Amino acid sequence: MEFQPKLDHGAEAPLYRQLSEQIAHQIRTGLLVRGERLPATRELAGLLGLNRTTVSAAYDILESEGLISGQVGRGSFVTGGAASAGGVDWNSLLERSDTSPAGPNGGWSKDVISFAVSRPSRDLFPLDEFRATCGTVLARGDLADILQLGSPGGYEPLRRYLMEEARRQEVAGPGDDLLITNGCQQALDLIGRVLLKPGDTVAVEDPLYTGLKNLLTGMGAQLCGVPVGADGMDAAQLERVLEREKPRFLVVTSNFQNPTGASLPLAARKALLDAARRASVPVIENDAYGELRYSGEPLPALKQLDEGGGTVLLRSFSKVSFPGLRVGWAVGPKPLIDRLRHAKEAADLHTDQLSQAVLLEFAESGRLEAHRARMRQAGSERLAATLESCAKYLPAGTRWTRPEGGMNVWVRLPEPLDAGELLARAQRAGVAYMPGRYFAVSRLEPGALRLSFAGLAPEQIRAGLAILGRTVAAEMENAGRTYEPSPAMV
């Protein structure tokens, strides 16, 4: 690299920004070519008379823009920009379809108590029972069939088992079929592929699970958010949205919604189905959490209540058993499932068969049911610890949901607190969560945050919320408010 950047120490733009822009210009115009090594930060800092952190910050920007790539022990290399003669300009090719990732993802340091990820506790995995289950599958005579190319619909013995379960639970009728997917996420993706065109409107919950928000917006859908309260989607607003917007479909979580934990009461389920049928809008019932009910009576699924054939039910083994094994399923009207099966075949041929066979054996052996009972017990304790600690440690004016199951509690800190701004301070103090803005569709609640409690032991939950309480108190004192714990809740 032989250029001499012209840096203006008196300019408004910081030096690291000036430096990164000038290097980016060199790359884009081909003066620095792909594969070329940049000077080490220490070296360039010395050459230019800059602080080393200034050079590092410039390199970080270039790396985030895909123009350079750093390798431990080897330095940084030019990866983007113009190629020597013709060549592919990836950055410009990829420009039009940018879908950015969504903030914190659980990559905290080890000593932070993280409420950020909605997943079960690894400490509760029944490892010996899993090993025994695998042992049974591996000893079977049909192991070679499991290892061979499979069918897009799913591993047939598992598909039959799930279909029988669905009939027994009255969520599958004579006109229904079942497709196995890589978890609920892929079922949602396949539904989007067969039903959506860019610009179509989709009715969703607000706040909404980030993975679904990113998926649908990535497909070019217009999201029309229906506010979620303690009893799920607001019925009056939902009816208005269905009638006025005529969305392509509605995605709804009947039980323990992510991020709020809210469930639809029976009457609300019936009203929702009536409204959807009147508007001829398909209902996608996303029920990854339904089996994790800790209190209250189980309610019939929308799919069970719907006599019009307009509902598809999505379920999964991931939340209740092993998220690392990607197996879920969709139950719905045969014409839709047929189309989803074609889309599934195009997407990845079929779902991994080893995991399908292992999860079938885990279920048929009765181990799944036993594990589910333990997960409900543990979840119940963790939810109780979360709700008690919210009451004990969070300041007056804080509100939170009281779910009867699932993995998430939705907290609203009193004004003028901003959960997004508070996060850095909370992480430094030793606790992490997902700020509400990651879930917002159209209603931004600055004070909102999601507590995913299922992955933490009760004592961690209590310790984490004590830290969060202290962090909030310090922030409020900064803002000139007094801190006063209170049991107010929603």
Place this chain on the structure above:
Amino acid sequence: MEFQPKLDHGAEAPLYRQLSEQIAHQIRTGLLVRGERLPATRELAGLLGLNRTTVSAAYDILESEGLISGQVGRGSFVTGGAASAGGVDWNSLLERSDTSPAGPNGGWSKDVISFAVSRPSRDLFPLDEFRATCGTVLARGDLADILQLGSPGGYEPLRRYLMEEARRQEVAGPGDDLLITNGCQQALDLIGRVLLKPGDTVAVEDPLYTGLKNLLTGMGAQLCGVPVGADGMDAAQLERVLEREKPRFLVVTSNFQNPTGASLPLAARKALLDAARRASVPVIENDAYGELRYSGEPLPALKQLDEGGGTVLLRSFSKVSFPGLRVGWAVGPKPLIDRLRHAKEAADLHTDQLSQAVLLEFAESGRLEAHRARMRQAGSERLAATLESCAKYLPAGTRWTRPEGGMNVWVRLPEPLDAGELLARAQRAGVAYMPGRYFAVSRLEPGALRLSFAGLAPEQIRAGLAILGRTVAAEMENAGRTYEPSPAMV
């Protein structure tokens, strides 16, 4: 069901078609409603004075149209059509995105020798070594991490292993990154998602692997086929296509293309890369079969030869080890891999981790290399049996490719034979294959067919081709030609 269909025994339309159309009309207009049971075929045949097979044929059509659904022991039920009050009309909702499946898929009866599916033989799976591999993984201390929610990029130990392998093989440079996918099929899908808009042109091989053809047309791409000869894509035509059509990208199989078995010689690889770089067209190198070379010297991958950073390499464990475990990977420029990782997260969060961990152990223990050697030995014998039997049993004027590896041989029967028309007769005689029309992009070769030989033992291959030879001879005699075996080949 209380309608009396009006059937015209003298009409040109066959009775089963008249019947199916009249029932379909009843369903679409709501006279037969969803969930209603249709009379049994025997019963309706009696009522209408028809042959029972006529009624069965009508029901088959209705079922294939998604209007009714048959359940063993329960009869047939109305599943499609108009709903009673409002409700969702799935058939009309799904109309605009129809992607039909592609013909035969290996569902032959047991005593047909099937050359129809490109997959390894289940008899060659090293079951004991697979069991031992799983045993090692299950005994490990990090089993809980494997079962926990993973990362969109892939199971990190496998990702690191594959990246090191890619660096060692010089197919990954400093600006590259690696993403784990559910086989090559999902890598192709993700690339389409981030690079394609409906109406974009994609340059592909002609004939083309059906799974890729369906995937790209399902995304609304315009396929521009470049004829494949014995040495892969025609260089002059490729150059014309790249310059004139400016395709969004080019998908090319460097080794043992499906369906033709053709590979690109070294000079053709360099010429292809030059042409692609001049036209600034990205190259997607689909290399699922590359490790299955039975003769000749291995050639450097396009990715290795490309110094311009415009190539992405797709590889997979599926063809060489266990297709039922869906694990492949993409190696390419970091900006593209970053975007593919976001698309992967939206599509299904991440690839199944149990299979990733098992395949890593299978590779690191040396078992994969040993298995690969056995697969090469078996493949070599099977390929030889196929080529010898083509020479021995197929008639004069037949031509076929002579691959140096992979799983497929491409056969062209002499005119006026039509491999599609011949298939029913061949199946009745006891042999199945894929007619060329399933792979055609724009050049329809009626006499072409694909022989997927890897799943069959040499004696099955010989027996199957003897049957095919007899079937062809009988067909030619019907057409007034004489049958004369000949060793002509391409």
